[in-house]
Amino acid sequence: MTEVARKPNLSDPSLYINRELSWLGFNDRVLAQARDERHPLLERVRFISISETNLDEFFMIRVAGLQQQVASELPNPIPDGMTPEEQLSRIKASTEEFFDERRRILDEEILPALQKEGIRIVPHGKIPAKGRRELRGTFAKDIQPILTPLAIDPAHPFPHISNLSLNLLVVIEDEGRKVMARVKVPTSIPRFMRVPPQEKPEETPQPGKHEEIKLVLVEEIIAANLDELFPGKKILGSYVFQVTRNADFVIEEDEASDLLQAIEDEIEGRWFGQSVRLVVTDEIPEDLRHWLARNLRLDENDVYPVPEPIGLADFEELTHLDRSDLVYSPITPRIPPEIRSARSITQAIRNGDILLYHPYDSFTPVVDFVRAAANDSDVLAIKQTLYRVGSKSPIVEALSEARDELTQVAVLVELKARFDEEPNITWARQLEARGVHVAYGIVGLKTHAKICLVVRREGQGLRRYIHLGTGNYNPGTARVYTDFSYFTDDPNLAEDGSDLFNYLTGYSEHEEYHELLVAPTTLRQSIARMIEEETQKARDGKVARITCKTNSLTDPQLIELLYEASQAGVKIDLIVRGICCLKPGIEGISENIRVVSIVGRFLEHARIFSFGEGKDEKIYLGSADLMQRNLDRRVETTFPLRERHHRQKVRHLLDLQLSDNMNSWELKPDGTYERLQPKDDQEPLDSQAILLEHPF
Numbered sequence: 001m002t003e004v005a006r007k008p009n010l011s012d013p014s015l016y017i018n019r020e021l022s023w024l025g026f027n028d029r030v031l032a033q034a035r036d037e038r039h040p041l042l043e044r045v046r047f048i049s050i051s052e053t054n055l056d057e058f059f060m061i062r063v064a065g066l067q068q069q070v071a072s073e074l075p076n077p078i079p080d081g082m083t084p085e086e087q088l089s090r091i092k093a094s095t096e097e098f099f100d101e102r103r104r105i106l107d108e109e110i111l112p113a114l115q116k117e118g119i120r121i122v123p124h125g126k127i128p129a130k131g132r133r134e135l136r137g138t139f140a141k142d143i144q145p146i147l148t149p150l151a152i153d154p155a156h157p158f159p160h161i162s163n164l165s166l167n168l169l170v171v172i173e174d175e176g177r178k179v180m181a182r183v184k185v186p187t188s189i190p191r192f193m194r195v196p197p198q199e200k201p202e203e204t205p206q207p208g209k210h211e212e213i214k215l216v217l218v219e220e221i222i223a224a225n226l227d228e229l230f231p232g233k234k235i236l237g238s239y240v241f242q243v244t245r246n247a248d249f250v251i252e253e254d255e256a257s258d259l260l261q262a263i264e265d266e267i268e269g270r271w272f273g274q275s276v277r278l279v280v281t282d283e284i285p286e287d288l289r290h291w292l293a294r295n296l297r298l299d300e301n302d303v304y305p306v307p308e309p310i311g312l313a314d315f316e317e318l319t320h321l322d323r324s325d326l327v328y329s330p331i332t333p334r335i336p337p338e339i340r341s342a343r344s345i346t347q348a349i350r351n352g353d354i355l356l357y358h359p360y361d362s363f364t365p366v367v368d369f370v371r372a373a374a375n376d377s378d379v380l381a382i383k384q385t386l387y388r389v390g391s392k393s394p395i396v397e398a399l400s401e402a403r404d405e406l407t408q409v410a411v412l413v414e415l416k417a418r419f420d421e422e423p424n425i426t427w428a429r430q431l432e433a434r435g436v437h438v439a440y441g442i443v444g445l446k447t448h449a450k451i452c453l454v455v456r457r458e459g460q461g462l463r464r465y466i467h468l469g470t471g472n473y474n475p476g477t478a479r480v481y482t483d484f485s486y487f488t489d490d491p492n493l494a495e496d497g498s499d500l501f502n503y504l505t506g507y508s509e510h511e512e513y514h515e516l517l518v519a520p521t522t523l524r525q526s527i528a529r530m531i532e533e534e535t536q537k538a539r540d541g542k543v544a545r546i547t548c549k550t551n552s553l554t555d556p557q558l559i560e561l562l563y564e565a566s567q568a569g570v571k572i573d574l575i576v577r578g579i580c581c582l583k584p585g586i587e588g589i590s591e592n593i594r595v596v597s598i599v600g601r602f603l604e605h606a607r608i609f610s611f612g613e614g615k616d617e618k619i620y621l622g623s624a625d626l627m628q629r630n631l632d633r634r635v636e637t638t639f640p641l642r643e644r645h646h647r648q649k650v651r652h653l654l655d656l657q658l659s660d661n662m663n664s665w666e667l668k669p670d671g672t673y674e675r676l677q678p679k680d681d682q683e684p685l686d687s688q689a690i691l692l693e694h695p696f
């Protein structure tokens with residue numbers, strides 16, 4: 001009797017990559033851009049800064065959450081089976097490796113390259129005496145007045161250290177005893193300050209040459225002049241440190257009578273959250289390091305001694321030096337001919353659906369769409385969602401101006417957009433002051449959908465125009481994030497948009513839509529169904545294909561369905577920029593799945609879901625990643641491309657990116673990534689560079 005083959009257990013933890021470790025791997029790929037000499041030098045410096053900011057936020061949110069789980073002793077059922085303690089241990093080891101590699105890149109590559117270009121970060125102790133005297137004058141005039149030294153002794157308790165602030169721990173001898181003080185480095189002045197030139201520079205540098213730039217860290221200037229802050233005292237030493245705090249918060253919305261005020265209160269508390277991590281200069285004596293950790297209520301495993309300088313997010317300042325030759329030249333985004341040739345954006349939409357791909361295509365038509373509606377006497381209503389719009393928003397300004405007796409303006413502002421709460425609160429109050437109806441969405445759900453609906457009187461009736469996107473209504477990020485914009489006046493999509501806004505702003509329980517796939521009501525089920533349809537096609541011996549481009553893939557249910565599809569013979573290509581918990585290439589499980597991550601000049605942010613191929617291919621674009629939070633705890637929109645030439649464009653884009661051998665990293669079955677490079681018989685293919693040269 002033949003033994004029946006056992007069906008693999010697709011929920012086996014060995015088939016899943018840990019989410020936190022996957023994210024850390026992504027940040028390593030960001031840091032790797034600082035080594036890539038294809039990027040201009042100051043852009044490589046920018047990647048140093050970005051990777052540091054990323055890691056700060058990871059500790060503020062993800063590590064803080066894991067520490068809370070350990071403290072609460074609650075179970076943590078995750079697909080890969082790791083306990084919170086195991087994850088924290090692996091995060092510690094990975095972060096230490098990150099700091100070591102970043103230091104190597106700085107010392108061996110970035111700083112020497114900057115020096116060759118005449119940009120030097122000079123230790124204060126190596127500045128000639130005349131320069132130090134001039135800096136002392138600068139300290140007395142521009143720095144000392146805003147410093148507030150805080151003593152730490154029995155009469156002065158350990159002070160609060162605000163989140164991510166840079167600090168000096170000063171050790172002082174006072175009447176024969178050793179005492180401590182803390183000096184906070186102010187954020188109101190630059191982190192990098194110019195060293196006064198010792199000789200008068202040439203009035204006009206020779207062609208091809210630039211004036212030498214010497215910089216010194218502001219904390220070194222403060223440390224060198226501590227005698228001015230503590231006159232008559234003997235300074236025994238000073239050491240730089242930085243504290244990371246828990247920045248996550250939970251709002252009980254149904255108990256918050258004023259959500260706006262509740263979130264403002266929580267933001268203020270963010271800077272006083274529980275300590276999560278302590279980064280200190282590796283020069284600090286061990287006893288002082290223990291003393292700091294104890295006062296911050298941190299375990300030794302939460303302390304990271306690193307060489308100075310610390311707080312490298314501030315390296316962003318260097319990218320603003322007057323050296324345009326060391327950054328990318330600004331791009332000139334295209335405006336498609338169907339928009340340029342039309343009398344108005346609405347006429348262009350009436351002529352046919354419009355698909356834009358930013359930043360290669362200009363974001364200006366999106367702003368113009370809202371501005372035109374705001375100034376059009378025939379527009380009766382404008383409805384829009386706002387998630388991250390930035391501190392200066394032409395779209396919000398247009399919405400503010402649109403309110404009059406004949407135009408209804410309704411805006412859904414997501415106040416809980418993490419780290420963008422403050423500008424969103426500002427915009428919400430401004431819009432309300434102008435008479436705009438502002439709503440804050442549905443209790444328990446973040447509104448992440450990107451949609452704007454314009455209702456216009458035309459002839460004897462009304463016509464609805466709709467913009468749908470994969471990215472935020474933010475012209476700033478639209479210059480560096482790749483995202484889609486889609487304009488249409490399709491009646492079904494427009495009706496879906498109206499139903500969605502009624503769901504967001506009123507008591508509608510609408511759960512069925514003509515064309516839109518909406519989370520948390522229909523999106524998960526629809527994607528699962530389309531995966532299953534391709535699986536069945538493969539089982540029936542037909543050609544079946546799935547291609548997805550997303551920021552993250554973590555949802556266990558969809559990963560299991562993709563494993564089943566692979567087992568059935570479906571060809572699956574996944575472009576996942578960040579977190580991916582699926583393991584490709586496992587025999588009998590996922591050998592038909594390929595996963596690549598593209599990291600380059602632009603942040604790959606668009607979401608694409610393709611099922612089938614050829615004339616039967618279905619393509620959806622949208623705001624949702626394949627994560628439980630997006631599918632179950634957010635309001636998201638995903639929309640179909642109705643016109644074949646748009647589907648062909650997106651298929652071309654997917655094929656181009658899957659062939660990229662300059663910006664791509666391929667995920668291996670063991671969870672590691674391998675950077676792709678052109679083989680001997682291949683030409684270099686940089687998908688981002690190609691899209692800059694050739695219209696989408």
